[in-house]
Amino acid sequence: MLILLDPDVRHEANQGEVRIGAEKFTEFLQSMDESYEEILTVMVLLSEPTGKRVAAEFIVNGIYKKAEKGMPEAYGQSYVLPAGAFLEIKEGRISRVTTYYNLPLWIDLVSKAK
Numbered sequence: 505m506l507i508l509l510d511p512d513v514r515h516e517a518n519q520g521e522v523r524i525g526a527e528k529f530t531e532f533l534q535s536m537d538e539s540y541e542e543i544l545t546v547m548v549l550l551s552e553p554t555g556k557r558v559a560a561e562f563i564v565n566g567i568y569k570k571a572e573k574g575m576p577e578a579y580g581q582s583y584v585l586p587a588g589a590f591l592e593i594k595e596g597r598i599s600r601v602t603t604y605y606n607l608p609l610w611i612d613l614v615s616k617a618k
Contacts, residue, residue: 506530510597518603529601539578542566558591564605568614581617585610 592600
């Protein structure tokens with residue numbers, strides 16, 4: 505995915521600040537890899553006729569490996585969470601990534617996991 509990013513990609517995460525640039529998006533993904541082990545399943549991809557907008561719906565099957573600031577303690581809890589992403593494509597490059605999931609549900613899932 506990283507090779508398909510526009511250098512000025514706009515990343516609109518579910519929570520937090522907007523990140524601008526492929527370098528910031530790469531840093532975000534590296535941080536995610538440190539804290540979570542996730543596999544996406546049941547993926548459904550939709551595109552409008554020009555191919556400039558793409559939507560993805562999927563299930564996140566994850567393991568919470570390392571706590572992030574302000575989040576619950578991590579000790580290998582597993583979780584299954586529905587999520588979605590929206591991409592904007594310009595000149596064959598991903599120029600925007602917007603992700604959505606239910607953060608309170610995720611917190612509940614990892615907080616109750618044994």
